[in-house]
Amino acid sequence: MGRFVVRRVLQAIPVLIGVTFLIYCLVFLLPGDPIRALMGEKQDPHLALVLRARYHLDDPLVVQYWHYISGVFQGDLGTTYTGRSISDIVAQRFPVTLKLALTAFAFEAVIGILAGILSALKRGKFADNVVFVATLFLISIPVFVLGNVLQLELGVKWKLTPVAGIEDGWPTSYVLPGLVLAAMSMAYIARLTRTSMIESVRSDYVRTAIAKGLPRRRVIGIHALRNSLIPVVTFLGMDLGSLMGGAIITERVFNLPGIGGQLAQSVSLREGPVVVGLVTLLILIYLVANLVVDVLYAVLDPRIRYE
Amino acid sequence: MSEQIIERPVPADGPTAKAPEPDGKPERVASLWRDGWRDLRKRPMFLISGFVILCLLVLAIAPGLFTARSPFSDGFCDLQHSMDGPTSGHLFGYDVQGCDIYTRTVWGTRNSIIVGVVSTILTTALGGVIGMLAGLWGGWADSVISRVSEIFYALPILIGGLLIMSMVGSSNVWTVSFVLSILGWPQVYRIMRGEVIGNKYNDYVAAARALGASPMRIAFRHILPNTLAPIVVVSTMNLGVYIAAEASLSYLGIGVQSPAISWGLMISDAQDRWLTSPHALLFPAGALSLTVLAFIMLGDVVRDAFDPKLR
Amino acid sequence: MTIIEDAVPATRHTDDERTPLLEVRDLHVEFHTREGVAKAVNGVNYTVRAGETLAVLGESGSGKSVTAQAIMGILDMPPARIPKGEILFRGQDMLKMSGEERRKLRGARIAMIFQDALSSLNPVLTVGYQLGEMFRVHLGMSRKEAKAKAIELMDRVKIPAAAARVNDYPHQFSGGMRQRIMIAMALALEPDLIIADEPTTALDVTVQAQVMDLLAELQREFNMGLILITHDLGVVADVADKIAVMYAGRIVEQAPVHELYKRPAHPYTRGLLDSIPRLDQKGQELYAIKGLPPNLLRIPTGCAFNPRCPKAQDICREQVPDLMPVTERDGGELPGRASACHFWKETIHG
DSSP, X not given: OHHHHHHHHHHHHHHHHHHHHHHHHHHHTSSSOHHHHHHOSSOOHHHHHHHHHHTTTTSOHHHHHHHHHHHHHTTOOOBOTTSOBHHHHHXXXXXHHHHHHHHHHHHHHHHHHHHHHHHHHTTXXXXXXXXXXXXXXXXXXXXXXXXXXXXXXXXXXXXXXXXXXXXXXXXXXXXXHHHHHHHHHHHHHHHHHHHHHHHHHTXXXXXXXXXXXXXXXHXXXXXXXXXXXXXXXXXXXXXXXHHHHXXXXXXXXXXXXXXXXXXHHHHHXXXXXXXXXXXXXXXXXXXXXXXXXXXXXXXXXXXXXXX | OGGGOOOOSOOOOSSSOOOOOOSOHHHHHHHHHHHHHHHHXXXXXXXXXXHHHHHHHHHHHOGGGTOSXXXXXXXXXXXXXXXXOOBTTBXXXXXXXXXXXXXXXXXXXXXXXXXXXXXXXHHHHHHHHHHHHHHHHOHHHHHHHHHHHHHHHXXXXXXXXXXXHHHHOOOSHHHHHHHHHHHHHHHHHHHHHHHHHHXXXXXXXXXXXXXXXXXXXXXXXXXXXXXXXXXXXXXXXXXHHHHHHHHHHHHTTSSSOTTSOOHHHHHHHHGGGTTTOTHHHHHHHHHHXXXXXXXXXXXXXXXXXXXXXXX | OOOOSTTOGGGOOOSGGGOOSEEEEEEEEEEEETTEEEEEEEEEEEEEOTTOEXXXXXXXXXXHHHHXXXXXXXXXXXXXXXXXXXXXXXXXXXXXXXXXXXXXXXTTTEEEEOSOHHHHSOTTSOHHHHHHHHHHHHHOXXXXXXXXXXXXXHHHTTOTTHHHHTTOOGGGSOHHHHHHHHHHHHHTTOOSEEEEESTTTTXXXXXXXXXXXHHHHHHHHHTOEEEEEESOHHHHHHHOSEEXXXXXXXXXXXXXXXXXXXXXXXXXXXXXXHXXXXXXXXXXXXXXXXXXXXXXXXXXXXXXXGGGOTTOOHHHHHSOOOOEEEEOTTSOEEEEEEEOOXXXXXXXXX
């Protein structure tokens, strides 16, 4: 098990370096001079020089990247051109996005899995059809439409939920944005759980469990469910990363001061270091989530553990 | 000892025993497609989504057939009508600029369809070819390509889109399609590579190799046909996904730019006025949802019909 | 249709003591599919007594496994349906029992061994857990007691180092060992009847014999009834007491095991026997029954075997032959024998 984890960690490192380098290139190939963007047309030539030197702007890209990545490995995400520590920005913004993503994650896991199980057990019946139609809608209605409409209907018109912002704290301010962010994944989880549950209900080992005279609760709850959750857990883990990405839209709709909003703002302001820092963080979370999934996978499926 | 080779009179499988298929592979693949197609035609979901998609294609190719007005003509928008509700002759009402929403929704179809189709073709071609090569080559080439694909895979589509779109600068349907393809190919790549590796060691491929078939012939005649079904399934499903992604990027202001028409852009413009004039959001959002729904449904039925594992 | 109870008039029994362990009467099972109704079992009758081994022989799709699943009560209903028939366990019709009553019989009184132990054991649970479950669910034992019992069972089926392997997962065992675990699971609560559905098909030939021997030994020890379902005539010869040959959902011939080998009374049985390779016929071409097993959606009229039968006449295409007692040429009784062929006389004596 230990070796398994170490191997996965080692495999993740080149991906992390590759992604950050890719983003670094993308960001610093952005058209426009960041110093000019910062100081406007009336730039002080001396200050500009100092800044260029501090941010290694005149070095080749690879050298710049080297300075950057070695900082990251020492826990230093760098500073903005205006001198603010990016770590501070992260400390301020990140909890919002994390709370949002985890809320959404809880929604999609709980509702999605339950709906999927219900759908599988009532296959072809009314409940199955209801879940099916609901998943179709959740998948096809874009998040920003769903978010806007729910925000205005529930928040503005009916005053059931906060309209925007995070003044009411967790959970109140995060329930609706979390649900909206979770919507599409929830539908996929429900479908995946259903398919995988149907497959395992049909399997030989479930037939054996029935032949053993086990009560239905036990047949479904232990023998079928545990196997059918393996692919679901994989999806959930992979999805944590895309939830952080999807948060861009949700944060914008609900005006939440999270990473997504900051990212969009920094991209348009050409704040390269911020963009790279934030994206690196998101990728890091994605990779860690994948790592956790791999380990969890091995816990759930002994066939992988002993390979 | 040859007498120990036992030929038992017990072929066939299950209650609906069919004649055992000859082991020749092309027949098997052909029958998969034939069975799949026969299966498809019987499904109401296929007929419904197929019909909707056909309508959308016609709308995209010839919007002029459905509306006399052109959204790009002078005097198309009239600020006096800003946010006016539906009236006869203007069934969907007016948007904030006083433009006819019906005409703009109809004309918006083209950009959505272009992005969906072009991105799907590009990702399928890119992911398919790279996946095929990685699967066939194996070894260190495969490792390198796979790591590179993981790098792109790790980049969420919206964040990657945000970065690349701001780098590219000019945003139109073609750059959006390009960006979505750059970010989307690893998914097709993974499936293709998996299928190729899975098929590479099949007995009939070994047989073909033993008979001296060239690598090209093995790849195209023996491996490719077997990998197509899952690729087609995933690509069909992606059509809807890319159309939704374009709308999201446009909504964020980094996709298609005005004066080009995009449903995402229309929704973005109308979002604040939902409570007073819901029509401005409802119609483009409805069109977008319907389009995505049609492609998702198509993807569903195609998967059910062609993925024998899920039958 | 005449009901032949074991086709042995002498053993008709009314007193409780002689009530057979299991009696299947005129059982019908059909599957409702998109293409139509597949008639998998069409009036099967057989009995099994304590300590007795009945081998049910037939090709895939002959209804032998479906009958077994109906007895176990593990058919998926729907699509399966039992329109007609009785399954008496110790004289009680199980088809009339409540779901809960049947569940309590399953595993405890009637147990089943499946063909492919790898897929039939749950891959994510340890074998100890899966064996112990029997004791926990049916006898309400604690986890700890159940595990001790599991080790005891594994010892009993001769799995080496049972105590050390109780926490292993199915994929960590060899095929033969896995099948032993399946057997242990079936034996756990010392049931009265075991149904073994092709228990050795997935195993190597040498392991097959070991597993069969073990099964036979344990059956003697506990005096259990055993239904051995197989398509392999070779497996049957040593262990079975009597054989029922199935074709297209019916029993076409029934006989004590050695009688059947010596003198088959149905052309299908003869075809099966002739297609076994034999050392004394080395060099000769192996016989194979021509044609394919019937499509259960469209079973041929008359005798279902008629399209493949070398002896088929017009009557075979028109009239379904009943399962009738088979006698000697002079009318002398052949106890336990029956055949469903219009031309059984020609087949057995000719």
